[in-house]
Amino acid sequence: MELIQEVMIMYCTRNVTEDLVWVGGNDRRLSLFEGVYKVPYGVSYNSYLLLDEKTVLLDTVDKAVGGIFFENIEHTLNGRPLDYLIVNHMEPDHCAMIEDLTRRHPETVIVTNAKVAGMIKQFFNFDIDSKLKLVSEGDELSTGKHNLTFIMAPMVHWPEVMVTYDKTDRIPFSADAFGCFGAINGALFADEVDFYRDYFDEARRYYTNIVGKYGAQVQALLKKASAVEISMICPLHGFVWRRDFADYIAAYDKWSRYEPEKQGVVIAYGSIYGNTENAAEILACRLNELGIRTKMFDVSVVPASEIVAATFEYSHVVFASATYNGGIFVKMEDLLHDLAAHNFQNRTVALIENGTWAAMTAKQTAELLGKCKNLNILEQKVTIKSSVKQAQNEDIDALAKTIAGTF
Structure with a gap:
């Protein structure tokens, strides 16, 4: 059978x-x-x-x-x-x-x-x-x-x-x-x-x-x-x-159209020993005290795709970077190239730089973003030498007010 x-x-x-x-x-x-x-x-x-x-x-x-x-x-x-x-x-x-x-x-x-x-x-x-x-x-x-x-x-x-x-x-x-x-x-x-x-x-x-x-x-x-x-x-x-x-x-x-969905600030920071991160945290506090919503990203641990998406969502972006081998912190530089490749444009940008003996990243970041369209890169920036002192606290307060004035 x-x-x-x-x-x-x-x-x-x-x-x-x-x-x-x-x-x-x-x-x-x-x-x-x-x-x-x-x-x-x-x-x-x-x-x-x-x-x-x-x-x-x-x-x-x-x-x-x-x-x-x-x-x-x-x-x-x-x-x-x-x-x-x-x-x-x-x-x-x-x-x-x-x-x-x-x-x-x-x-x-x-x-x-x-x-x-x-x-x-x-x-x-x-x-x-x-x-x-x-x-x-x-x-x-x-x-x-x-x-x-x-x-x-x-x-x-x-x-x-x-x-x-x-x-x-x-x-x-x-x-x-x-x-x-x-x-x-x-x-x-x-x-x-x-x-x-x-x-x-x-x-x-x-x-x-x-x-x-x-x-x-x-x-x-x-x-x-x-x-x-x-x-x-x-x-x-x-x-x-x-x-x-x-x-x-x-x-x-x-x-x-590269138009933001929301008014607010993305803060992307590249920090080696926590001092640049501290400056970014202080800025986030000052902005929220002024009634401005923020979204923060550590570029060393957050995938670039998430940060790219956030920059399409929000109207303003702050890049805070340590200086590394005379240049932009590696993970931050990678993010900036990724943003340029995705046609990052029509945003207001502010910069924070940190360097123990030669803070270089604000100028280098602005140059790298120069290929992007219609960016309002604020002249006012914050420069830190190693760690945040009272003078830099005042600079961060001033930057927060400048950013607020662009809304």
Whole structure:
């Protein structure tokens, strides 16, 4: 008697709409996103499968969740062929499974733009041209009930990026735009969690560090998006937005214009033996006594991504740095380069320097920030020689009042 063993397929999917299914995955073991950014709450990789007269997969996932991804697809297809794969973005956290997918589904046509096609050939070795359907801005693809069109979004945040817009259900599949760090933990929709309490800081940190350099390009995409109706937003990371997303779009508009969300002061300090930290603490006390909120960061222990995000949030930034080998303290210099790389601009900046025999950092910091746009670097600064004395206390009081006068 032949023994037949039933193979169980484990899957984890959720319906976005009646005929659109989330087939992505969550990675809670990843420590550094892109090898740089800490993700203590994990990250989601979103992929969406449309079940129309034609079946359409929108992007794949990172290799870390490839197993559950294919189980999700096979369960959702339930024996149907996969007619189309639309590739909106070619970063490997969204495209890693393309070649494996074509092996499993040789019938699939890859729909994308010419720049994506070129990158597919750079990442993979299979016969792409025989499977390719190239699209350009405004082209349409009918899948039966649904009509999809394509909106190019170069440098949000790679040059090949496009957004697929479902004209029938009014859904933009927004690639990395409107994404967020953090695993979604079963709650696919932003309204299923307290997003602004629990996730908004991570959304800001995601935007500022991943997309923040490209404000002009985000503005161009927002302009295109304003010309279409939107009932839902499906990004490649984080939650799907199906209601009350006007405030989130407004935040993107503000961030991409480099306008602060709040009036307040970020104080980032680099201290070796605690004396520069003491000066920063005193300044924070004086500012709060003047009714100005502050946020403090020790650059030696706080990841730069968190400080970058805070500088997008607040209107003023103070850099307090010890002098180290005749230059800016190492971790502070790293932060300053990171800020310049992310288009730090439109802020008021104040400087505190410390040096036992040659305090150098105020001048060097101002020179390094000289490549940034529209910074109001205050002429008044505080110079400490080793530790804070009464004279420096008075200087810190004066700097606090000067900063207050700029609000």
